[in-house]
Amino acid sequence: MAKAARASADAVIRVRDLTVGFGDHTVLKEADLDVYRGEILGFVGGSGSGKSVMLRTIIGLLPKRAGKIEVFGTDLSAVEEEERQAIERRWGVLFQNGALFSSLTVLENLQFPVREYLDLSQRLLDELAMAKLEMVGLGPDVGYKYPSELSGGMTKRVALARALALDPEIVFLDEPTSGLDPIGAGDFDNLISTLQRTLGLTVFMVTHDLDSLHTVCDRIAVLVDGKVIEQGPMETMLASQHPWLKSYFHGKRSRVNEKRRGG
Ligand SMILES: Nc1ncnc2c1ncn2[C@@H]1O[C@H](COP(=O)(O)OP(=O)(O)OP(=O)(O)O)[C@@H](O)[C@H]1O
Ligand SMILES: [Mg+2]
Known part of the structure; x- marks a missing residue:
């Protein structure tokens, strides 16, 4: 700008x-x-x-x-x-310590903030979460992983995707x-x-x-x-x-x- x-x-x-x-x-x-x-x-x-x-x-x-x-x-x-x-x-936030929920898959982590505000069907939630993953350069397979299975760089990307969840x-x-x-x-x-x-x-x-x-x-x-x-x-x-x-x-x-x- x-x-x-x-x-x-x-x-x-x-x-x-x-x-x-x-x-x-x-x-x-x-x-x-x-x-x-x-x-x-x-x-x-x-x-x-x-x-x-x-x-x-x-x-x-x-x-x-x-x-x-x-x-x-x-x-x-x-x-x-x-x-x-x-x-x-x-606004969306990426906290210093990443803070993904360890018991939730990546997709579920991405859907968490959306559920708080919007009443959407599971299919739509899945589509939204997949779109955010793509936005941060991660493949759809990552969506089914748990945070413990991600590298540091992937974790940061997922945390960024979550910060972007609500546009x-x-x-x-x-x-x-x-x-x-x-x-x-x-x-x-x-x-x-x-x-x-x-x-x-x-x-x-x-x-x-x-x-x-x-x-x-x-x-x-x-x-x-x-x-x-x-x-x-x-x-x-x-x-x-x-x-x-x-x-x-x-x-x-x-x-x-x-x-x-x-x-
Ligand atoms: N909830 C809290 N209760 C008490 N003290 C706190 C709390 N949060 C932060 N502090 C104190 O406030 C000061 C600033 O902390 P802060 O986390 O903002 O530092 P920072 O600039 O982000 O440092 P870093 O670069 O290491 O992340 C520190 O002395 C910290 O101990
Ligand atoms: Mg700090």
């Missing part, structure tokens, strides 16, 4: 002054974040900095102490249950390529990018993967000390003088240095 010409009205997720904590541990401290329609936003920060907490708070799984979260222009804490559910239907407008991905080898991670990035384009998705992606940040993310937001200290395209990250950003994007493992080393 045209990155420059984005009005703030285009923010499908708008977080302001968000404070979230557990006991006397404040994780997010008046954090601000925007996710624009149709973009892939990469969300980065140190381990334990609160990336998953941010994701879980936006989708309403964790309570906030202060601040405001709007999704599709609606403050979810201010609406009736029915409206909240209607909005929840418009969401936003998908939340929490470290979707962690644990994959570089080729598998690259394939997964391409899949996310293709799906984003063909389905017009807005993607909120927590990731530590510098390759993903360089290749598929339109913008990046950086969480340090409970605040989003920078949001913008990769060029903004590379130009930043903030010490955390400098060591993250110009450190030993960064691409910039690989190129400098001729790698």
Whole structure:
């Protein structure tokens, strides 16, 4: 999408002054974040900095102490249950730990979120689930397997298919390529990018993967000390003088240095 010409009205997720904590541990401290329609936003920060907490708070799984979260222009804490559910239907989530139900087949896992919202015949449910499997590049045979029979990469794809089950407008991905080898991670990035384009998705992606940040993310937001200290395209990250950003994007493992080393 045209990155420059984005009005703030285009923010499908708008977080302001968000404070979230557990006991006397404040994780997010008046954090601000925007996710624009149709973009892939990469969300980065140190381990334990609160990336998953941010994701879980936006989708309403964790309570906030202060601040405001709007999704599709609606403050979810201010609406009736029915409206909240209607909005929840418009997003899908791939959680950090995959979390497929081990006692259900892949097809049954994919049908689980659909059953919650729609009353469809088993035949239609099967067709829908098979279509989602195909969308993430898996054959129909995978549908009859149990999660324990899948490789790490297949598990991620099934989890992505499940996130897409209800044809969401936003998908939340929490470290979707962690644990994959570089080729598998690259394939997964391409899949996310293709799906984003063909389905017009807005993607909120927590990731530590510098390759993903360089290749598929339109913008990046950086969480340090409970605040989003920078949001913008990769060029903004590379130009930043903030010490955390400098060591993250110009450190030993960064691409910039690989190129400098001729790698
Ligand atoms: N339900 C909870 N109860 C208490 N503390 C929690 C809970 N969830 C998260 N935390 C704490 O909040 C902090 C941020 O956790 P979070 O899972 O968001 O980190 P993260 O940035 O996603 O890290 P990683 O990159 O390792 O996944 C951590 O100190 C964690 O222990
Ligand atoms: Mg996390």
